[in-house]
Amino acid sequence: MGDKPTILIWSEHPALARELVGAARQALGPGGDVALLAPTGVAVDIRSVDVVFTTESADESPEAWAALLAAAVSQTEPALVLVGATKLGLQVAPRLAERIGAGYAAWATGFTLEAGTGAVAARCSLYSGGALAYHQFKPGRVVLTAAPGALTAPADAPSPERIARQSTLTAEVDGIAPTVIGVRPKATSAARLEEAHAVIDIGQGVKAEEDLALIESVAALLDGQLACTRPLSSDRDWFPEWLGLSGKKVAPELSLLIGVSGAIQHIVGVRDSRVIAAVNNDENAAIFAQADVGVVADLYAFLPVLVERIKARGMRPAWQ
Amino acid sequence: MNIVALVKYSRDVTEIKVDPATSELRTAGVPERVGLIDKNVVEAAVRLKEATGAGLKVIALAPATARDSFKDVLAMGVDEVVLIEDPFDGEAEAGIVVRLLEAAIRKLDPVDVVLCGFASDDGYSFQVGPRLAERLRRPLLAYARGITPEGGGLRVEQNLDDRMQTVTAPLPALVSIDEEAFPPRRTTLMDALKAKKKPVNVWGIETELGLSRADLESSARIADTRLTGVVVRRQQRVLKGQDLGAMADELIDALEQAGVLKGAA
Amino acid sequence: MERFDVIVVGAGPAGATAGRALAQAGLNVLVVERAATPGAKNVSGGLLYSRAVAEVYPEFWKHAPIERAIAAHQIVMLGEHTSTALDFRSAQAATPPFNAFSVLRAKLDPWLATQAEEAGASLISGVNVDALLVENGRVVGIQAGPDQIGADVVVVAEGTAGLLLKQAGLRGPHNPHDVSLGVKEVIALPPDVIEERFQCDAETGAAYTLVGSTGGVEGGGFIYTNKASLSVGVVVKIDSLYASGRHPHEILDAFKAHPLVQRLVRGGEVVEYSAQTVHRGGFHLATQLVGDGYVVAGSAARLLVNNVLTLRGMDFAITSAVEAAQAILQARFAGSYTAATLGNYVERLKATSIYQDWRTFKDAYGLMENPRLFSLYPDLAGEVLERLLTADTKPGSKALGALSEALKGKASWLTLSQDMLQIARGMVL
């Protein structure tokens, strides 16, 4: 690895790859090299990369990407491999780590790379986001995955123009990959939750689908988009997606949580909101420790009163 | 046909508290149990067993005292539990865990299908399936929402980020189960009574698996891990009482102060 | 249909003990408990009176998960801003055979259940018994989900609610007048803080019974010291609670806010909250204990001493279960399990000392009805002492005079002395 460490990067999403490059550049300073295995069919417009690998292969299986990355590793001998934490990336990265005998940790939110020794330390999200683990790796290569937004470098970080060395990689995928026999696009929701100023986030305290009318009356007054906890989507099928650990993450001006207990796996989806308010009839619910202001009340009794008071006082969202 | 389901004895992370003053994690007393994700794994395995008439064993890494925690899993239809007595108390890094699981699977060979969760409830690091696939050199059918035996192999419906994908693979193979894809069945009293007669065999890593603790430890890639809790910084104002109108007004005032609402111009 | 000699419904103190006793005698016993682990949802303030228990589980304190031996008992009247206490300490209570231990049900019940399993009973937890199977007025087994399981005799040890009996038409509905609601928190505190606040050592602990400060709702409160936590709760009459229109947790909050209680629980973290109904447990509530094919044990049979000053049900449950098991064995010898052959249970129970206690306290149940106990006396006691102890410019008055002053317009001397007698009868120290 020498004293000029290299960080190798891959994500199938160009935007995420760009984020990882930014974070790598910042960690390395001007000294080290950033190498990128480019996503298929994407013109490499990422500046500040020293080495770019492209591939002609149309195989987008995790096995293929793991093989390509392994080939890129043997060419660049990186101290660190950074992979985007998507469902695909989370298959590729541990495979790679196992194959090249590297250390591995998922959900990095920060890392350091010592210039002289190449020693890596990483801060990773643990217990669904309730805790942080600080790992000090033993000497040797390390693979980390990072989710979108987890490693963001400052926007004004200098990104020196580099002349990237380009080369094309091919890799043998051994015959044990499954055979793809069909693909269907997934239904995605029209809701653009990430852009909402207010999110009205409901949980199992809302008992019946008809009750959504009541929730919508609150949403209308607050200019909010409806969102939900996992059970309302996966068990009851009221919405195509949910907020949380395995769902979407939002950071609006206001999240109003209604009939949500406040399980950490859900809270990680809303905890970057500027203001969190909650309505729950169980005063011992965990949500009250997660909110700026909480109301202990039956939602069916309270929301109509809230609607009436907002109207009576002529209140409206600050952004309108 | 022989099926093995991998089950993690995991912490209920919703019960982990953080000391607001020191950021210290309070994990003492947090219940450990067969994870919710892994209950889905067992359900998928039992359905496959029912469809094929295969034998079904569970491999779990847990303290020997956890024996009784597998009653439910046995009641669901598993034939036998192999409990690898965890010498690392749940603290080993995934690379080591995978080696233990690999050794146990090899000892149970021939194993045609290995099922595991896409992640574990507490670690949630998505590692076991892909790493085992590498070590066992078997195809991995990841994020499965549907599993059908077909032509001596398996057909699996995968839930990927942007698409649903159908894949096939010959046996032996590995399958990882997608989130909430196989809601566990409710067991009955008769199921529980039958489960009482099924074995939970405790295996030692040295005695039964022929591994050495020292070798395993030297394969660790992480030298040191320090944990801290994420402290919530919210105002935590709680409004309670009988007068809903007054509470609504207080909430509105609070939102106005926070700059979320504004009065009529 | 799958069959057992005996099926026990519920693995609380009564069910586990019955299961153990019957399995020890070689019977094929099934114990069914609805909680995922026994005790997970069971509520007791947590004083296990040891005398009767030690007869069934000899020297249990050496093996069972007990918290502290209770060597100090305080009875406190909480006035609005005063507290008047009777402080009883006994060195004897800290040595075998002890008087009482604080216990946590989440630990005690699994231990009891393990004793039954080790004796050979089959324990199935996490399964709810949905109904008793009744044929021609005779209980012949149980229904749980899709499964029916038969037995010669069923031991009903389902606790206070008694739903199975009610549903099978073997018992009438509760009279709300006869039921109280207990709400309780377990508040974690370091052992050294507990030992300092309650003036005890590492093995011993204190029990506080408190009257008043339940916001006029008839009932009382308790604080018991565990190893590293306190059990803090109130037990209030349901009808009185409804009439007050207040939430149970509000009553508990108000109780915890009293300066005396506040000082004892300060800085602790609430780690558990639970609520459960409990019979007022009067002798007058005694119900039918046997019928064809079944016996009822523990609090399902309303075997409970509950008179504000004492709440005692676990030891009674254990004793009743042993007697029920003995009666079943006798019936088995006779080869029939009718109300008549099982009736021996009642006779055996009547011969136990705990049953005698139950009778002895029968006059004290009226305490629950006595509103003066909850509203007048706590303040009265405080007022009297305040007058006696406060140095002011008036000439010092004697105790009786002070009481007379304080009583004026609130109650007569006669009422007072009658009430005091009633209170005296309600005490077990």
Ligand SMILES: Cc1cc2nc3c(=O)[nH]c(=O)nc-3n(C[C@H](O)[C@H](O)[C@H](O)COP(=O)(O)OP(=O)(O)OC[C@H]3O[C@@H](n4cnc5c(N)ncnc54)[C@H](O)[C@@H]3O)c2cc1C
């Ligand atoms: C590995 C893993 C990943 C997970 N990922 C996610 C995730 O990404 N997103 C997610 O949401 N969950 C996730 N979960 C599930 C999570 O742990 C919780 O189970 C879930 O968030 C609970 O949803 P809830 O708050 O709607 O329901 P509940 O926990 O049932 O809470 C309902 C609340 O409503 C209140 N309530 C009831 N009636 C009323 C009323 N009339 N008025 C007011 N309040 C009322 C109740 O007091 C209660 O607090 C995950 C779990 C695991 C194990």
Ligand SMILES: Cc1cc2nc3c(=O)[nH]c(=O)nc-3n(C[C@H](O)[C@H](O)[C@H](O)COP(=O)(O)OP(=O)(O)OC[C@H]3O[C@@H](n4cnc5c(N)ncnc54)[C@H](O)[C@@H]3O)c2cc1C
């Ligand atoms: C707040 C409070 C404080 C108390 N304090 C004390 C005290 O300090 N000391 C004391 O001695 N007593 C105390 N008691 C009383 C004591 O808790 C009871 O008397 C005692 O628990 C009775 O034991 P049991 O085995 O009869 O019933 P329980 O302990 O109630 O056990 C009944 C069991 O049956 C199970 N069950 C019920 N229905 C079914 C079903 N359909 N299928 C399967 N399982 C079922 C329940 O889950 C439970 O485990 C207190 C009670 C309360 C509520």
